[in-house]
Amino acid sequence: MTSPAPVTEPRDTPRLEAAAVPALSIDGVSHSYGPRRALMDVSFNVQPASFTALLGLNGAGKSTLFSLITRLFGIQSGRVGIFGHDISKAPGEALRLLGVVFQPRTLDLDLSLTQNLLYHAALHGIGRREAAARSAELLGRIGLSERAGSKVRDLSGGQMRRLEIARALLHRPRLLLLDEPTVGLDVKARADIISHVRQLVTEQGIGVLWATHLFDEIMDGDDLVVLHQGKVLAQGPMSRVITEASAQDVNTAFMRLTGAQTMPGGGA
Numbered sequence: 001m002t003s004p005a006p007v008t009e010p011r012d013t014p015r016l017e018a019a020a021v022p023a024l025s026i027d028g029v030s031h032s033y034g035p036r037r038a039l040m041d042v043s044f045n046v047q048p049a050s051f052t053a054l055l056g057l058n059g060a061g062k063s064t065l066f067s068l069i070t071r072l073f074g075i076q077s078g079r080v081g082i083f084g085h086d087i088s089k090a091p092g093e094a095l096r097l098l099g100v101v102f103q104p105r106t107l108d109l110d111l112s113l114t115q116n117l118l119y120h121a122a123l124h125g126i127g128r129r130e131a132a133a134r135s136a137e138l139l140g141r142i143g144l145s146e147r148a149g150s151k152v153r154d155l156s157g158g159q160m161r162r163l164e165i166a167r168a169l170l171h172r173p174r175l176l177l178l179d180e181p182t183v184g185l186d187v188k189a190r191a192d193i194i195s196h197v198r199q200l201v202t203e204q205g206i207g208v209l210w211a212t213h214l215f216d217e218i219m220d221g222d223d224l225v226v227l228h229q230g231k232v233l234a235q236g237p238m239s240r241v242i243t244e245a246s247a248q249d250v251n252t253a254f255m256r257l258t259g260a261q262t263m264p265g266g267g268a
């Protein structure tokens with residue numbers, strides 16, 4: 001009996017090639033509001049299957065950067081790419097791969113959880129049957145299946161955030177942006193959200209950019225971008241950023257890099 005021919009996996013090659021393309025590339029991006037310069041020559045990458053924390057005080061420029069990546073604002077200078085697609089030249093391809101959770105809540109409080117998801121799916125051109133299946137699956141994953149028909153108004157803050165994350169995943173993006181998603185949540189809800197998003201990275205290979213001013217949301221193994229007054233002061237694996245700042249922890253590294261005395265909102 002002849003031994004079976006080795007199984008070749010043609011899909012391996014594109015997967016490896018895809019891994020070489022950053023999920024997000026920010027290249028020399030600057031932005032001004034009239035005379036006020038909000039971002040100055042900002043460059044960094046987010047890799048697929050990585051958790052990158054964008055750490056900065058209020059006013060650092062995090063929301064401005066998110067507005068540029070999501071095309072709420074036009075790019076004044078520099079380039080933004082999502083899996084190699086330039087968002088100015090190929091916005092359709094780029095935005096198809098992007099999911100976003102903005103800082104302000106954007107759910108319709110008077111619709112049910114399912115209705116919120118179906119409405120969003122329709123905006124992405126997902127057919128009704130497929131949308132219903134994906135919504136049910138995502139509600140299960142965030143532990144809210146039993147609340148599917150409830151009005152969003154009756155959810156807790158943490159449940160609303162989980163629903164917003166589910167909504168951002170409906171069109172199966174490969175890059176997820178979250179702008180300070182735990183603001184205003186209690187300790188348990190914060191922990192749930194963080195662990196859910198970290199699972200998306202490890203189990204589904206999603207690249208995550210997580211804007212925060214809270215040190216305790218960053219872990220060993222994360223990539224870190226320190227943004228201060230519109231400039232990137234440091235970037236790389238968290239351990240390297242700490243070592244290069246001659247610090248013992250991320251808190252001290254941040255203070256040394258920025259000259260800040262304290263981090264508001266429980267960051268320090």
Ligand SMILES: Nc1ncnc2c1ncn2[C@@H]1O[C@H](COP(=O)(O)OP(=O)(O)OP(=O)(O)O)[C@@H](O)[C@H]1O
Pocket residue numbers: 033036037038056057058059060061062063064065
């Ligand atoms: N619409 C605007 N018009 C003028 N200046 C703005 C506008 N939006 C933001 N800025 C300024 O740009 C800078 C960056 O603000 P941005 O909101 O991006 O920072 P942030 O890091 O997201 O902070 P926060 O978490 O407080 O929103 C700040 O100096 C801010 O005052």
